[in-house]
Amino acid sequence: MASSSSSSDQSPATAIAKAAKSAFEASQLIPSSERVKALHEIKQELENAKEEILEANRKDLSAAQVEVDAGRMSSSLLKRLDLNKGDKWDSMLQGVLDVANLPDPTGIVTYATELDDDLELYRVSCPIGVLLVIFEARPEVVVNIAALAIKSGNAAILKGGKESNETAQLLSKAIQTALSKTSIPSTYIQAIQTRAEVSALLELDQYIDLVIPRGSNSLVRTIQNSTRIPVMGHADGLCAVYLDESADLQKAIRVVVDSKIDYPAACNAAETLIVHRSLVRTIWPEVAKALLDKQVQLLCDPETRSALSNLSPSSYQLAALVHPSTPSSYHTEHLALTISVLTVSSLQEAISHINAHSSHHTDSIVTESEASASAFCRGVDSSGTFVNASTRFADGFRYGFGTEVGISTGRIHARGPVGLEGLVIYKYMLRSKSDKGHIVGEFGSGQGKKQYKHAPIHTSSVPF
Amino acid sequence: MASSSSSSDQSPATAIAKAAKSAFEASQLIPSSERVKALHEIKQELENAKEEILEANRKDLSAAQVEVDAGRMSSSLLKRLDLNKGDKWDSMLQGVLDVANLPDPTGIVTYATELDDDLELYRVSCPIGVLLVIFEARPEVVVNIAALAIKSGNAAILKGGKESNETAQLLSKAIQTALSKTSIPSTYIQAIQTRAEVSALLELDQYIDLVIPRGSNSLVRTIQNSTRIPVMGHADGLCAVYLDESADLQKAIRVVVDSKIDYPAACNAAETLIVHRSLVRTIWPEVAKALLDKQVQLLCDPETRSALSNLSPSSYQLAALVHPSTPSSYHTEHLALTISVLTVSSLQEAISHINAHSSHHTDSIVTESEASASAFCRGVDSSGTFVNASTRFADGFRYGFGTEVGISTGRIHARGPVGLEGLVIYKYMLRSKSDKGHIVGEFGSGQGKKQYKHAPIHTSSVPF
Known part of the structure; x- marks a missing residue:
């Protein structure tokens, strides 16, 4: 517990986590x-400090260029570092205003009932607490994250690359100046x-309430393996389209091609x-043919591969882009x-394949049958069924x-794309208005x- | 992944977990x-098998009696084992019917919007998957748990004492016979x-979606420390009342006495x-005086202790029931x-004490001030503020x-008392009704x- 260690023996991580919790409270x-x-x-404040921030960004970019030249960093990573590229700076600022203008996700009553005359229960949305992102x-x-945390009422500790x-x-620093x-x-x-600070913070479940890793699969799993904090x-995003x-x-052509080529590096692009x-x-x-026209490489099972032997694209193109799949392809x-x-004999086989192989992210069916659409949407155990x-x-x-x-890609609290709602939880407020108070x-x-009366109260906010 | 191990090298736990997942799907x-x-x-089926089950229960009770006699088990634990005590059997059966009669928590649309003409998005409540309880x-x-899992559409693996x-x-066995x-x-x-089976199952996050430990603090923490599964x-339940x-x-008298004595062993009883x-x-x-009349022992700070010196109860009773508190008392x-x-000088000090010492379960204020009530309910970071x-x-x-x-006592997904709603999550179903399908x-x-149009759709169920 907090009180068991005096402030003098606090680690820097503990001091950070305690400060966050106390700011939250x-x-x-x-x-x-x-x-x-x-x-x-x-x-x-960001506008005021723009030149200073871009100067620091140039330092990061120079250091990164050295890494790229030495072959220790990819040039795509370097590009992502550049805060002055295109409209990135302006859209970062606009993003802060956009978040400011969203509806407040806190203070919303989602359940209200009168337990007895003059005894009212309200379930009210509220922030989660301290986020480690x-x-x-x-x-x-x-x-971006600071704006989301502030709008939803959560304190946050941020660790970037x-x-x-x-x-x-x-x-x-600009954010802290603004908060002051x-x-x-x-x-x-x-x-x-x-x-090292991250590792120390992952131990502090008495102060930190939720960890949000945004990055690779291995980052997410490493963190899941090393903390009690949710x-x-x-x-990953291993999405499928089923014809x-x-x-x-x-x-079929439009949905498959768009799912694959609109942004192949995205987690919601189709892989199967x-x-x-x-x-x-x-x-x-x-x-x-439509996929080959877009230079998409096809890893085919024997049936779908042999069906392409009479295709009109040149045999050169077929040889370059069509290959046999292996079990790991899926x-x-x-x-x-x-x-x-992959070829399947039935809708049921498609659903089973997806449930066994997909990452439960998003999967789509192309069909004219209402019955197939309904079975697919219910049978496929993914956060999005389209x-x-x-x-x-x-x-x-x-x-x-x-x-x-x-x-x-988790299955509790929030699933699929998460808006500000994913950063709130709720608490129960109970008020007795009787002359004597209420006892069980x-x-x-x-x-x-x-x-108990359990008479619904129709309200969207707490009246006290 | 599932496919990387053949069925022949499956552990018993893996077979159980796979069977649960496949039953869920x-x-x-x-x-x-x-x-x-x-x-x-x-x-x-439970009615049919009543005699057989009670016979087995008598075996458990005899074995437990041996443990109690040898001082290795408490008699209160033995009492909890007895399925034939009072109306326990009948209320177990009635509980199954009660759960059957509750509204279905699945299939409820909680968000629906038209993204474009003929492109409809529905967020629909659905089960979480496989529970390990x-x-x-x-x-x-x-x-009890089987009924809750079945009603909410989750498969479950159960481990009792x-x-x-x-x-x-x-x-x-009766449950499985009924399911068949x-x-x-x-x-x-x-x-x-x-x-050993529990330990093996805690590794299988590809099949098990949520672990629900119902027991001691140490059980909960041990499990949190040994799994990636949520x-x-x-x-614990360390609840406070603030006067x-x-x-x-x-x-004050009614709320404090009821909070303490109505059921002292419950997690929602007041401790401070x-x-x-x-x-x-x-x-x-x-x-x-009211607490002493109920034989409640008071662990007091110096101020509250000295205020009792002129109390009317006999000095014998005061000596027996009133003691100095220590920091660990709180x-x-x-x-x-x-x-x-504990004595405090202000509402703010009370809120800070509760946030630092309570288990964020339920805390209550006794007040005639609307402003104090409002500040307490918002400032106290507990799942219930009364x-x-x-x-x-x-x-x-x-x-x-x-x-x-x-x-x-967690802060994501479900907080405070959890009903069937706590056993569901949601998925997004998206349907294009256009002649060409929809592409990004x-x-x-x-x-x-x-x-994007984002026109709200008012419905409580998915139309396909």
């Missing part, structure tokens, strides 16, 4: 309008630099195409212009959440005992 | 009415006997009483007729959930691109 008595004010102050190189994520340390430090102009404690948002993580017996040709056997010599070759998140193709629509629609902005905290001993089955 | 295509039918079959001696919990093994085996009379696979509910646990400056005497300094010589001695879940008492009401109201039945899965490439900011 203090913030509970501050009106939510102050959090919106803080977001506007942050935008202003661990992410990779892109420095603007510091601002070490490549963006100089930039991230100045971004978080409000009544929210400036330790509400803190940045840390080292993995983890809201995004593991049902009754699939329409045009829908499942074809009903009855379509192997009809719709499949047309779909294949477990692979290609994240590239590659798709694994009908005649691209898997790429699985996204918080597209779903209408206004912003995206991440995509959760007066209720029960004996003589003279009261019964 | 199969159940997704079975109408929820079948789950209600299963509950009625279970009640019938670990609990202590009481054998009727097998039936070894003291009730004979009984639990026959209870779960429905289209739900009989491996939907499985019972396991050994801790844990919905109930740790605010404006507290009413009668409300916090008294505003201005009440130490007015209301506090009256409250103390971290102790007494679970007995004992309460720790005004002029006993902490003992924190309970799923009293809250109106019809049943209680448990009380969660047609949306965006460029010329001729479509914009």
